[in-house]
Amino acid sequence: MKILHIISSGGMYGAEAVILNLSRTLNEISHSSVLGVFSNSANPNLQLHEAAAKEHIESHLIPCTGQIDRTVVASIRTLAARTNADVVHAHGYKADIYTYLALRRSLIPLVSTCHTWYDNDLFVSLYGMADRMVLRNFAAIVAVSDEVKLRLLKAGVREDKIRLVQNGIDLRPFDNATPSLRGNTPSNHAPIVGLVGRLAYEKGVDIFLRAAASVLVELPSTKFVVVGEGPDRDKLESLIDELKIRESVSMLGRRDDMPSVYASLAIMVSASRQEGLPIAILEGMASRRPILATAVGAVPTIVLDGRTGELLPPENVEALASSIVNLLRDPSRQESLGSAARKLVEEKFAAERMTVDYLHVYEDAISTRAKSTAKSFAPAPTQGKAK
The missing domain is CATH 3.40.50.2000 (Glycogen Phosphorylase B;)
Structure with a gap:
């Protein structure tokens, strides 16, 4: 299975550590993990990309100018096709929104992890509102804690789409x-x-x-x-x-x-x-x-x-x-x-346990997407002939 992770990184913090731990373990058990890291014009924050390169984890930069850059949509779409991703896994509200816009008509299932979010200013609050609307269209949404799960439910995300996966680390x-x-x-x-x-x-x-x-x-x-x-x-x-x-x-x-x-x-x-x-x-x-x-x-x-x-x-x-x-x-x-x-x-809280849990999420997302696609293309029932 090939998983493409998309993130707009703010530095080497919790979400970035999860991605590295998950990618490292996935690659060790014969799956493939690829990163797409936003290179934001104002604050590039390329530490995750650099750390991945040191560990020989495939990573690509996604140029992004300003808060809204339409070229990002095309970049994600191209990267997903070029890497032949089975699942695209977004991390954070900015990655969620751009990934959805890029792949909403694609057959690739979308997964997001909500590590947490903070509505500390108006702009972030607006982004957060848009994020929660977009998440309703993902195949699966991972919450890292019960508190995050509750916030997703209050935002209108269906409970059957939410999976609880606690973070894990490489010891x-x-x-x-x-x-x-x-x-x-x-x-x-x-x-x-x-x-x-x-x-x-x-x-x-x-x-x-x-x-x-x-x-x-x-x-x-x-x-x-x-x-x-x-x-x-x-x-x-x-x-x-x-x-x-x-x-x-x-x-x-x-x-x-x-x-x-x-x-x-x-x-x-x-x-x-x-x-x-x-x-x-x-x-x-x-x-x-x-x-x-x-x-x-x-x-x-x-x-x-x-x-x-x-x-x-x-x-x-x-x-x-x-x-x-x-x-x-x-x-x-x-x-x-x-x-x-x-x-x-x-x-x-070992990375191996976290990775197994995420593999189950990916498998469920692929199955859910396949069923949804089959239903969309199923022929309409024919009307019986009148006697």
């Missing part, structure tokens, strides 16, 4: 990774607390930084790192200066050595206000890191409170700071939580 890169951040601290023994995510309001990076300021009052040698890029970087840099914690906080931007970054952390924090099923948390758990996370979205299904990490209320600086201090003072608990986290990921 191999996180085995025996060497810490890479020790050199960033004055002392190799200073504990590092980290947050990995897009620098945007929904990720709660500001909450993390305010909690860091409180922790430093009690444990001044602690170091904090934020890994990721995003639109709020300037605001967050200003907040660091306002809190007077510049010497203890590093904004590391995008990193290409994430297994080594996770291996450097004493604790990993997710302070999100909104989430789906975050890949960063799964990667931290695969790295045996204890997780402190806000109980939003599907996070409570992977961070089991008191077993694989600790769950906290969102928007609560004091609770997060207190949990960080208590966990830093208890190395044995750090180790036990981290070991349990790794075990859970091995059992339930």
Whole structure:
């Protein structure tokens, strides 16, 4: 089976990690995964395309100028034909809409994964409304969590089209990774607390930084790192200066050595206000890191409170700071939580399980499309002759 993935990427984040993990595993079991990555004129964000090339995963760029570019429709149509795709799998509202416009009259079944979405401004809200209308015409729509499934149902997507597939990761890169951040601290023994995510309001990076300021009052040698890029970087840099914690906080931007970054952390924090099923948390758990996370979205299904990490209320600086201090003072608990986290990921969130689930989705989509096509071309029933 050949699957063509289409995405307008904002950088190397959760959806991109899913595509790489899925493509890698599909190719290893004799299927074929091909990528079509938008090259947006304003923000190209070609990291996924470059990462795929390094792993010898076939990837093609789709030039896109501005928010609306009619040439993209022709590019997707041509790419689908050239790659002889059995299924086209779109990721994200922009990819959904363009893929539908390109292939709505094609016999190729369309699948979409709704990783999550945020209606944080008018333009994104309008795109989101158009996306949900388009999704009703796809053969199958994958939700990564129950919360996303509920939003799809409220948007009018038929329940029989929705499939729940939890994210999975390739565990191999996180085995025996060497810490890479020790050199960033004055002392190799200073504990590092980290947050990995897009620098945007929904990720709660500001909450993390305010909690860091409180922790430093009690444990001044602690170091904090934020890994990721995003639109709020300037605001967050200003907040660091306002809190007077510049010497203890590093904004590391995008990193290409994430297994080594996770291996450097004493604790990993997710302070999100909104989430789906975050890949960063799964990667931290695969790295045996204890997780402190806000109980939003599907996070409570992977961070089991008191077993694989600790769950906290969102928007609560004091609770997060207190949990960080208590966990830093208890190395044995750090180790036990981290070991349990790794075990859970091995059992339930490996890429192999995710890939099998997606193959079932693709097979169902092909079958559904074939039945729909056969019905469309079936001859009309003839009228019986009058006696």
